[in-house]
Amino acid sequence: MRQNNRALNRARRLVPAIALTAALVAGGAVTAAPAFAAAGPLSLTVHTPAMVGFAGGPVEFTEHIGNQGSEGTSVGLAFEIGTALGTPPHALSLDYFSDSLGGWQPVALKESPEADRTVNSGATGEVVVPAGGTDLRLRLGVPMGLPHDGATNGGTGPELTFRTTVKAWGQGSPIEPPLTDTHVVKVEGITNGVSGVPDTAIRGGAPIEFDEVLRNPTPSAYTNLGNVLFVDRNAKVEVRGADGAWSAVPAVTTEGEPNAGFYLDGRNSSAAPNSSQTKRVRVSYPAAVPVGNTRVDTCVFVNEGDQPFMGTTMCSQGSTVRIDAPQPKPSSTPEPTPTLDATATATATPTAPSGGTDGSGGAPVVQPAGDVTTAPAAPAATTSPAGGAPAADAQPVGGHLASTGSDSDRTGLIAGLGAVLIGAGVATFAAVRRRRAN
Known part of the structure; x- marks a missing residue:
């Protein structure tokens, strides 16, 4: 790290003016403020990006080589890309654009471990700088592997130290005084995550709904992308269009x-630079899923090969969902219908006194319902004789229940009246029967 600091301090001494703020340029690319250095008639102004996307596409920028002389000259540019972490193969990329060579040309990078960092170095071919200067287009990336062959471990960043040195072409030596520039470029990745996941779900019940958000806060475009939600393998996942x-x-x-x-x-799939996508997702769990906790997690995979979930991987914190069994339905058994006391609902059957009404002494005669309305009904009281012996039960007459009493002061009177009334009622009942029979 001390070596890195010395390099930065040396660069600051050589650069007369450095802007310390970041700015947005056309096309959405985020770039750092340019640095300017001069050596004789030549000068260097670098617009490195402030950030590149981890495992994303390269970000284009320019380096302006000024020439205040009256004649053109040829130079070469040498680059060093330092990172605090070791880099897997094809972790970094650097290209420059050459009209004479017909387009983008890769800069071959060679990795050199140092005490506290790893440096990847390379150089361009001949760059002709006419009088007045020229712009050199470059692009810097952290692809973390080749297309469909992303690195599955290792890393780069969280920042890069990008250094450019102008050398005299054909001599391979720096211009005197040295013409150089050093910038720090941040490295950030694309992310996804879930929002608003319910705490519980009912197995065999309605699905749970939540948002899944894919964010690309970098100026890198992402291709060969897999935006993946991980849930129980028995669950059903749906996305709303x-x-x-x-x-x-x-x-x-x-x-x-x-x-x-x-x-x-x-x-x-793909994700544009500086973009955000939100998808509404619902997950339903079948009745066979066991009760207990389950996970809802998300990961982004870049440059997967034929095997799924194998590539440069970036996962986010998910959520825990409790799977519950459905609640039993309340019983629908109707309440029992109240019943009346049997003694209160029974209909009394009138009977004739012993000996019958026809003098034959046979079984009691059942009175038809039509006859009951014409027969005078007399309430029959049941009393206990003074001697304590129970009297014969009196049956209700005319379909009416008899009332009872036990007033000892009028026992004899009531008993006599009862006998007379019963006899009169029987006689009347028999007379009615004979008239109707005739």
Whole structure:
């Protein structure tokens, strides 16, 4: 790190003016303020990007080589890209544009480990600088591998130290005094995550809904991208389209993993620089899913090969969802209908006194309902004789229940009246029967 600091201090002494703020340039690329250095008639102004995307596409910028002389000259540019972390193969890329060579030309980079950092160095071919100067177009990237062959481990960043040195062409020596520039470029990656995930879900019940957000805060464009949601392999995942319709997303499973991956945008999708995409997702769990906690996680994969989920990987913090069983439905058994006391609902059956009404002494005669209305009904009281012996039960007459009493002061009177009334009632009942029979 001390060596790095010495290099930065030396660059500051050589650069007369450095702007310390960042600015946006046309096309959405974020760049650092340019630096200017001069050596004799030549000068160097560098517009490096303030940031590049981890595993994303390269970001274009320019370096202006000024020439205040009256004649053109040829130079070469040498570059050093330093990072605090070691880099896997094809982790960094640097290209320059040459009209004479017909387009973008890669700068071959050679990795050199140092005490506290790793440096990748390379150089351009001949650059002709006419009188008045010229612009050299470059692009810097952190692809983390080749297309469809992304690195699965290692890293780069979180920042790069980018240094440019102008050398005299054909001599390979720096211009005197040295003409150089050093910039720091941040490295950030694309991310995805979930928002508003419910705490619980009912197995066999309605799906849960939430948002999945894919953010690219970098000036790098991403291709060969996989935006993946991981949930239980038995779950059903749907995404709502722009028209409001829900579409099921197929599950991609791997052996031994309880969760499946769902590519919300399909494999090999893309994300524009400085963009954000929000998708409404719903997940339903079938009745066979066990009760307990389950996970909802998200990852972004870049440059996957034939095998899913193998590439440069960036995962975000997910959520835990509790799977509950459905609540039992309340019982629909109707309450029992109250019943009346049997003694209160029974209909009394009138009977004739012993011996019958026809003098034959046979079984009691059942009185038809039509006859009851014409027969005078007399309430029969039941009393206990003074001697304590129970009297014969009196039956109700005319379909009416008899009332009872137990007033001991009028026992004899009531008993006598009762006998007379019963006899009169029987006689009347028999007379009515004979008249109707005739």
